[in-house]
Amino acid sequence: MARIVIIGAGMSGLAAASRLGTLGHRVTVCEASPTYGGMVGRYERDGFAFDTGPGLLALPAVYRDLALKTGREPLEELVELAPVDPESRHLFPDGTALLLPNASRGGVGQALDAAFGTGSGERWGEVVNRGRAVWEATRRPLLEEPRPERRPDDPYPVPPRRGLGRWLPRGRYTLADVARHELGGHPGLTALLTEYALRHGLGSDSPASATVLPYMEQTFGVWYVRGGMRALADAVFRRCEQRRVEFRFDTPAEPLVEDGVLTGVRTADGSRIPADIVLSSVPSGSRALGRFTVLLALRGARPGGTVHRTVVHAADPEQEFDRLFQHEDLPEHPTVQLLRPDDPALVPDADHESATLTVTVPNGGVLDGIGPDHDAYAAHLLDHLAKAGVDLRDRVLWHETRVTAQVPEPSLAGAPLAADNRTGVPGLYRIGGTAHPGGGLPRVGMSASITAGLIGPA
Template identity: 40%
Template sequence: MPRVVVVGAGMGGLAAAARLRALGHDVVLCERAGRTGGKLAGWSRDGFAFDTGPSLLTLPATYRDLFLKTGAPLEDVVDLQPVDPAFTYAFADGTRLVLPNTSRARTREAVGDALGGAAADDWDALIAHAARVWERTRRPFLEQGLAPRELLALGRDPRAVRDVAPWLTLRGLGRRLLRDPRLRLVLDRYATYAGSDPRRAPAALCTIPFVEQAFGAWHVAGGLQRLGNALEQRVLELGVQLRLGAEVTRVLVEGGRAAGVELAGGERLPADVVVADADAGLVYGSLLPPLPQTRRALRRVRRADRSFGGFVLLLALRGRTPGLTHHTVLFPADYDAEFDAVFAGRTAADPAVYVCSPDDPAMRPEGGEAWFVLVNAPLHSPGSGSAGTDWRAPGVATAYADQVLDLLAARGLDMRQRLLWSEVRTPADLEAAAGAPGGSIYGSAAHGRAAPLLRPANRSPLPGLFLVGGSAHPGGGLPLVALSAAIVAEQVGAA
């Protein structure tokens, strides 16, 4: 039976381990931390529970497929619940847009009521356009490794090129299709799902709001970390050997191919296949020795822009907030200033603020609320002086936490008199917990017209080594890392 070693038990690594074990491989899963799930994590205290990583699941079919092909269906192991309304958007002029879940008619009505009939027409046109882009790009860009033949065929189809519009940015698409500047802000925000600046991200990211509207916004009862727990249980049921506290320090190379891994204590685990659920820069720059065949891949990873990090507040509140929905986004007056600051290594003075407050009895005590508050943040870069942010420096995180609380109050969500306690999570914490360089959430940013083609391939240039997870093709986020695992399992094949 061929042996596979999976490096890293984030969601991509767990999914790859499950799929490869179901294909008959002998799988060992090594994770340096004391838990699985990677960036998908939870934290609780005094009856308040928080998702500290992803707080929204879209495209649940990716996990339905994973669980169905490895055992019991997804709905047998977690309670998957639609979130309705899906999002509330609050703008600087006081306008509020509350979007329902998976209803085109109700979405049109909501946009029309908040922003006018012309805006409703424009949003319909955008979603129709995004649906065409989704159909053009879903298979070649998301469901398989980048195949030159299919990409060439796509490039030769004038209708496909017109729809995908590789010369356009997401911001440019918004200017072309959306007349209301507030609706453009909503579209711009979807660039942040890929850790990117909408002024530099490709227009094809318009597929994200289409997916959200067509397939829904979902919550897992008890918190999204329960999805990770269920996947961990699945790999154990399948017979995967899970080794926690097992830090891989080296990918072994013999005869011109990956031959296993070496752990921090010197133990060697031979393997026919190595699957790395780790940052691609770490894989090519540290875990592998310098090799002619991986030199280009390393150079490409180092040239790419890093996606930004996240500054998080976990707030335990007494009382309930009238009208607060599960997901709320509070936009600033100048959204561009936020991206200018964050990608220059500075905290934004007036960023967009995202509040997640699930009305889930398993995540809050009676009469209380558990808020997960997130703002985009510069990466942790100690020693860079004024050109970066050292999140470990005394007072930096505390001062920014106070600033975010002030922003919430200024935008109508002043809960400081109801605050029982708070916890802070910075990009430095994510770097330490998940091995994400600088606390980058999504690996490389989706900047430039060729961004979808430049992510590290799942099949590495070194035979026997495969990459999975958020820094590899097709990208970061819960649905895409599940797709990356499916791609790798297909590339490795049955035992």
């Protein structure tokens, strides 16, 4: 039995603690804040409740595996999962509306043909099929196994070039190239592709392997946890308690390495906790993007037929990427995601609605602090939604705003990989969004699984 200390009680820390406790280790978790869950937070006021981090779950298989490996019971016995169907509604600047079904590649193709014209679904399907080839080539080395020693080449199967283009030197093939050459530069299809990238903190210059993101979502589906995503954190925390994991909240800590040897952790008050193994989920490295969130308490019942997730696409996608990645400035009319869950647990009664809108912004600077700039930008975003046909302004009872660090980008073939779970110090490991295999709920769960596998049973 090893003495293990985990720094951070976010989802990666909880997942690692439950796995290592099940393997027979003695586990202590030190968390700087008063509670667990990290970015999977919850805000409550006047009978309303909101997820303050991710609101939807992709690849639930990661947490199904966690539930089975740590308790031999299905995830569905711990939380209530509901598929989000339709998966999303997309509103484009030219007035086009697109309704996408959940986990139905054929249904997506039909919806694209209806919205953009015959052949659009086939063109999109060919790109997503190439995303499938990326998934099959990278699933194990980039998601399920320890970080490879070198960055793998992008396995995206680039189609043969035609005409004079075949004589030009071939360089790095990017999402922008996919949009230009394979989607024909179609504005709607391009906006759909780049929205997946933007949501994961990626730019249009990302490697073409990023097409794995729409493949995963449209193949495996998107899910909602009843009661809000915080219910998932609650379930994993309970599993930790069942495995006798000790939690120390309000306890910032850092690894303690003396003469190159890991001896435990040192807490903010100067005390020491001896440990044979330490896992740190403290973020490392810089983050280029942030997330601006507006929590909306709405008067009036949620209208029948309301879609759970609506995306209002940017008026000028190129300008949006340019402002975000080149000038670190706020896009004037950005891509906005609006979540409107049909969940009685989130509202005081049936005559009210809880909604959350999010937009990707530069990380820091333009919206630092709390003040009138937040409220002004929130009002601007509501006006932006209203012009797209989703007018919530007269229904707002109150709103709350916040700026958080963007979930770090996932590890992609052809791009720099997240930091290795192993460090140069024996017994010291990295987990979480800035460690292999990257950010997002599924990947931080995989980070915990990979690291628990490296440590092994007691």
